[in-house]
Structure formats: C-alpha cells, structure tokens
Amino acid sequence: MGALRWHFLLQCLEDLQKNLCQLGSCLLVIQGEYESVLRDHVQKWNITQVTLDAEVEPFYKEMEANIRHLGEELGFEVLSVVSHSLYDTKRILDLNGGTPPLTYKRFLHILSLLGDPEVPVRTLTAEDFRSCRPPDPGLAERCRVPLAADLKILPESTSPWRGGETEGLQRLEQHLTDQGWVASFTKPRTIPNSLLPSTTGLSPYFSLGCLSVRTFFYRLSNIYAQAKHHSLPPVSLQGQLLWREFFYTVASATPNFTKMAGNPICLQIGWYEDAERLHKWKTAQTGFPWIDAIMTQLRLEGWIHHLARHAVACFLTRGDLWISWEEGMKVFEELLLDADYSINAGNWMWLSASAFFHQYTRIFCPVRFGKRTDPEGQYIRKYLPVLKNFPSKYIYEPWTASDEEQAQAGCIIGRDYPFPMVNHKEASDRNLQLMKQVREE
Numbered sequence: 001m002g003a004l005r006w007h008f009l010l011q012c013l014e015d016l017q018k019n020l021c022q023l024g025s026c027l028l029v030i031q032g033e034y035e036s037v038l039r040d041h042v043q044k045w046n047i048t049q050v051t052l053d054a055e056v057e058p059f060y061k062e063m064e065a066n067i068r069h070l071g072e073e074l075g076f077e078v079l080s081v082v083s084h085s086l087y088d089t090k091r092i093l094d095l096n097g098g099t100p101p102l103t104y105k106r107f108l109h110i111l112s113l114l115g116d117p118e119v120p121v122r123t124l125t126a127e128d129f130r131s132c133r134p135p136d137p138g139l140a141e142r143c144r145v146p147l148a149a150d151l152k153i154l155p156e157s158t159s160p161w162r163g164g165e166t167e168g169l170q171r172l173e174q175h176l177t178d179q180g181w182v183a184s185f186t187k188p189r190t191i192p193n194s195l196l197p198s199t200t201g202l203s204p205y206f207s208l209g210c211l212s213v214r215t216f217f218y219r220l221s222n223i224y225a226q227a228k229h230h231s232l233p234p235v236s237l238q239g240q241l242l243w244r245e246f247f248y249t250v251a252s253a254t255p256n257f258t259k260m261a262g263n264p265i266c267l268q269i270g271w272y273e274d275a276e277r278l279h280k281w282k283t284a285q286t287g288f289p290w291i292d293a294i295m296t297q298l299r300l301e302g303w304i305h306h307l308a309r310h311a312v313a314c315f316l317t318r319g320d321l322w323i324s325w326e327e328g329m330k331v332f333e334e335l336l337l338d339a340d341y342s343i344n345a346g347n348w349m350w351l352s353a354s355a356f357f358h359q360y361t362r363i364f365c366p367v368r369f370g371k372r373t374d375p376e377g378q379y380i381r382k383y384l385p386v387l388k389n390f391p392s393k394y395i396y397e398p399w400t401a402s403d404e405e406q407a408q409a410g411c412i413i414g415r416d417y418p419f420p421m422v423n424h425k426e427a428s429d430r431n432l433q434l435m436k437q438v439r440e441e
C-alpha cells in the first residue's frame with residue numbers, strides 16, 4: 001500500500017472519529033496484530049461481541065475464521081455482516097450450482113432470481129450510541145488516530161482526493177443532483193482524459209468503506225424510477241456496481257485469483273520477464289505521452305479513469321510489452337486509492353485477455369486512443385509539462401516533430417523526453433501472433 005492510500009485511510013479514520021464524537025461516542029484505534037490485540041483487550045474491556053465485514057479476500061476469510069476460534073476460547077460472540085458488497089456472494093454461488101458465473105449476462109440472470117439487494121442500514125443517530133460512553137480522556141488520547149509521521153509515511157502529496165465519509169457523501173450528492181446525467185450515464189462514452197473525473201470518482205470511498213454501495217444503489221433506483229428512460233447494465237451506473245459484484249463473486253470461489261499459476265479461470269501465458277521495461281512503464285518513461293501521462297496521474301493522484309486503466313494495462317500486457325498482468329496489478333495495488341483484491345485482479349485478467357474477455361485482436365493504439373477525446377492533448381500537457389509547448393499535431397507523437405520544432409518546443413526527444421520504447425505496430429503484430437498461438441494450443 002503506497003503513501004497516497006495511507007494518507008487517504010488516515011483521513012477516513014479522522015473523519016469517522018469526528019463524526020462519532022458528534023454523536024457522543026468516539027473511535028479508539030489500537031495498533032497491533034489482531035489476535036494479540038483481542039487477547040489483550042477482551043477481558044480488560046469486557047468485550048462481548050466482535051463485529052466485522054464479511055469479505056471475500058483470503059486474508060480476511062482466514063482472519064474471520066481465526067477470530068471465531070478466539071471467540072470460542074475467550075467467550076465473545078462474532079457477528080460477520082455482508083456490507084462491503086450488495087449481495088452475499090455465497091447465495092449467488094448456490095444459485096449457480098456452487099460455481100461462479102463467468103459471464104456478466106449469466107451473473108445478471110442469477111441476480112434476477114435473487115431480487116434487489118438488502119436495503120441499506122439506516123443512518124445512526126446519537127440515540128444509538130447512548131450506551132457507548134466515551135472512555136476516559138487518557139485512553140482516547142492513547143488510542144487516537146495515528147499521524148502519518150507516527151507511521152513513518154512519506155509526507156502528504158498533492159493528491160486532490162480527500163478521504164472520509166463526509167467527502168464521499170458530498171461527492172455522491174453532487175452527482176445525484178444531476179438526474180439527467182445519472183439516467184443517461186453510459187460508461188464507454190465517458191472521457192478518460194478529462195481534467196476532472198468524467199465518472200463518479202466514488203471508487204476510493206467504496207473501497208475503504210466510507211460509503212455504502214447499497215445507499216448508492218437505492219439512490220440510483222429512485223432516480224431511475226422517476227426518469228422516462230434510463231441506461232441499463234452493463235453500461236449504466238447501477239451496471240457499474242454490478243461489475244463490482246461480479247468480480248467479488250468470481251473471486252470468492254476461485255483459488256489463486258490474483259495469480260496466473262494455479263488459477264483455473266486464467267489462460268496460462270509465457271509472459272516475458274523484463275524488469276527494465278516494467279520499470280519504464282511504471283515510472284512513465286515509455287516515450288508514449290498518452291501512456292506516460294496516465295501513469296503520472298496514477299502516481300501523483302492515485303485515481304485514473306477506467307479507459308485510461310484499459311490503455312496502460314493493454315500496453316503492458318498483450319498490446320506492446322508482453323509483460324504479465326500480475327506485475328501491472330501489483331503496481332496498481334501500490335498506487336491506486338481504490339486498490340481492491342477482486343476488482344483489480346479481475347480487470348487485469350480481462351484486459352490481458354487472460355479471462356472473461358476474448359476479443360484479443362482489439363489492441364489499443366497508444367497514439368490514437370487518447371486523441372479521440374482530447375485532440376489538443378490538454379491532459380498530456382497537464383501531467384507531462386515537459387511536452388506542453390508542442391503543437392497539438394505532435395503532442396501524442398512528439399518524436400515525429402523535426403529537430404527545429406523540438407527545439408522550438410523546448411524539448412528534445414531522446415534528451416528531455418524518451419523516444420518510444422517500442423515500435424507499436426511491430427510489437428502489437430508480434431504479440432497478436434503470440435496470443436493466437438497460446439489460444440490454439
């Protein structure tokens with residue numbers, strides 16, 4: 001987990017602490033390994049119930065099992081609640097004969113048998129916290145939300161994202177006031193290189209539990225009910241939430257979901273191992289401005305648009321570099337604010353045509369893709385200021401400018417900004433053949 005996400009998480013906890021305070025309660029943050037923390041506190045604080053989010057990730061499944069054992073030993077009750085996802089994935093698996101549905105269409109069919117998800121938990125009030133008296137001020141001070149410096153996290157960067165339920169709710173309300181936008185939302189038509197997010201930008205808030213997906217789902221249902229027409233899954237906003245559920249469901253029942261080896265749904269591919277090329281991709285030195293601008297936004301801000309994720313994921317894997325999706329997933333895991341075990345791995349498998357998606361002949365061009373929605377290259381100028389003085393006709397391929405034009409733009413390719421690391425046409429043709437071969441085998 002990178003520094004940006006740490007800062008975001010600490011902001012979330014501070015916001016939670018503030019909101020609980022307003023309700024007459026407070027948040028105690030205890031640092032340490034969960035088992036010893038529980039052992040130390042159960043008797044001391046007379047803990048009778050431990051409540052946790054039911055999760056699909058193996059680490060948390062194991063944690064829940066361990067906590068249950070501990071509960072039997074130490075005498076506390078464990079309440080595990082499905083709240084990070086809309087549905088209990090076990091119910092979906094049961095209806096599909098115990099296996100995960102591997103297409104979105106099949107998944108929607110199963111959901112139609114289940115009906116709407118549970119309604120969201122109501123908003124808590126001070127009344128709910130009547131019996132949760134704030135502990136003595138000394139304890140509250142000892143168990144305060146840690147500062148980034150306490151955890152030796154690098155100082156705050158300039159990310160425009162701020163963590164917390166308050167911010168998440170504000171963002172939600174902002175989007176929902178434009179009901180026409182909500183009703184007509186069509187994901188492929190949103191713009192990957194707009195200077196402000198063209199989608200909701202709610203993923204970091206869902207990811208860290210600041211915002212309830214059910215609240216979002218039902219607010220959308222209310223807007224759809226009032227609209228004459230509205231878009232539908234897979235492209236609608238509710239459809240996006242269902243993609244999330246889809247990946248949670250498949251991940252919950254697939255061993256080694258974040259790996260190629262031992263993963264029964266993943267195509268086994270002999271990807272190249274090339275640390276130098278991987279490093280260039282990760283550090284925005286591919287020489288393709290569209291790719292490098294996206295990787296810069298990811299590093300500086302921790303969020304990039306879905307189609308921008310498509311562009312860089314395809315480039316790293318089946319498009320240009322033929323490097324394993326696992327490597328890309330790890331970089332995203334470190335840098336994304338919304339990094340998520342199931343969604344990240346699922347989408348990387350998708351983009352690399354290792355699972356779910358099989359139209360592998362469709363390879364994104366690192367020059368033409370971004371041009372369609374931002375012909376002037378404003379996005380590139382923002383994130384790669386070294387290129388900002390190039391005329392628009394060169395901004396996506398500055399190496400084609402003459403020496404004089406480069407000098408005029410104040411940026412010599414090969415000195416101030418790299419030449420493209422591959423010839424896209426040759427690399428993508430070769431990779432296409434490789435992919436055909438793998439599939440035939």
Ligand code: FAD
Nearest residue numbers: 199200201202203240241243244306309338339340344347
């Ligand atoms: P919106 O379009 O406004 O959608 C609303 C919500 O729906 C999102 O917040 C998200 O929770 C969910 N959603 C949208 N698209 C998807 C999708 N394709 N799959 C699953 N859920 C979706 N998303 C993550 O939350 N965490 C990740 O680690 C992650 N890794 C990704 C890796 C790759 C290679 C790709 C191509 C996509 C990845 N995504 C991931 C999915 C998607 O890009 C983001 O969820 C989305 O861009 C977040 O922006 P938003 O909140 O504005 O989305």
